[in-house]
Amino acid sequence: MPETVRHICGISGGKDSSALAVYMRDRVPDMEYFFCDTGAELPETYEYLDRLEVALGKPIARLNAKKGFDHWFEVFRGALPSPQMRWCTKKMKIEPLEDWIGDSKAVSYVAIRADEASRKGYVSTKPNIQTVMPFVEDGVDHAGVLKILEEAGIGLPKYYEWRTRSGCYFCFYQRKAEWVGLAERHPDLFDRAVAIESKVRQDAGADGDASFGEYAMKGRQYTWSGGESLPDLHARREEIIERHNAAMEQASKRKANKTVWEVLGDALDDDDDSAQCSVCAL
Template sequence: MSEPANFEQLGVRHICGISGGKDSSALAVYLKDRVPEMEYFFCDTGAELPETYEFLTRLEVILAKPIARLNADRGFDHWFEIFRGALPSPQMRWCTKNMKIKPLEKWIGDDPAVSYVAIRSDESNRKGYVSTKANIESRFPFVEEGVDHDGVMRILEDAGIGLPAYYEWRTRSGCYFCFYQRKAEWIGLADRHPELFERAVAIEQKVLQDAGVGGDADFSDQAMKGRQYTWSGGETLVQLRARRDEILERHEAAMARTARTRPNLPLVEALAGVLDDDDGTEPCTVCAL
């Protein structure tokens, strides 16, 4: 890793968003002494995993300053009432717009600000949140300084904080019902947080009922296209849970293949590769860094 660049600029706010994921958490630690005036923030949807909130508390100790919670009074339930006709989806990410981007831009206001984004050097083709507001400049310290996945892991280990506990079964931060979630991750949620899984089921069933769609509908039918009736593509959560053994069997077989071909691969990377085979979806980079 090269010597750190001089990120300090006078007369502007310096902000670093934390999603609860490994990359943004590592960036917060990385910038702690480099930018002492840094303001840390977390856009709270009110639907985060318990492991995320616990990790943020531990991270505040490492950073020796609070992480501002944005959006605490207008979480998912508020916006779901407004967008009652459909669940958020990759085609209509009202959750990201209203619970992440708008609260952040309101918090910054018209102040000149530098926003530090946790894109790593080994994924510089990815896109994180880049504001279109003229007063917000985006910087990518890990790209500028050549910090890759291994570098992120070292930062977290050296700080003594490690990874959030959800990385044992899930590869991304974000809402417990995130529509980018993979099949095996939904099963992980059902096993580890059954009450949250049931809440996601209730939301989904309400949408189906309001739309007059039967629970055994074929969601691949042309008539269904353009609307998001289910959290996971092609089936309801009830149907997905009924396939629990099948999904876990495929997942465990894929993990075993990965262990044979890449025996030294860390668990979090092995999970990501296996789950990509299962669903092939990319996460929301605003939420999941």
């Protein structure tokens, strides 16, 4: 009797992975959909997943890490996750996913688009997991993704009104203007991020004392956003918004008749960090 092969499609809460889920719905009827839930997602993400489940006609498995952020925050001696040390991705997304798959043979469908074929997404190193990229194979680009979501009647997640990517509310890949947006849209979540950051800075010392645990390496970032504390960032809110609006105006001139999200994605200014997490942002 041949071994059963599982077909799995990860959903980040972003447009590309959501469009892929819809795209594969009728092509692979036994597809299993999953979402790695850190417990620190935006409310808009959870709302969008509920809408997507209706379009798919089946539930999306919510994979939770056995231990949450607070546990791993202590394990890593109070070091904030950062582009150099993305323990949040490893411990709260990749490990729960690989535990869920176990040793079963699986085909993992990844939402890399045809117009970004060189971009890296999560590709497991486990030998029982095969990765495929249907959008690359079938030539589905950015416009194709938007068309899929529009025709499915679910559109874009609401956070695209002010944020360019999915992910945790405290994601260190956020732009300065997006931190300001978090403070305005979800002040309670902004305050939580401030509290986490304040604990790190208090434990490490205001100058980033290298005696702060084995993970307090030289040059270690003690703030969520580019060496600037969130209170300091928010204190110059007007400056950040002014520069962001200027960048948005320039981007809108280059991208006529585009959505707010598309303009946001092109509106980089000197305060912005255009990098993003390959697991969270599809």
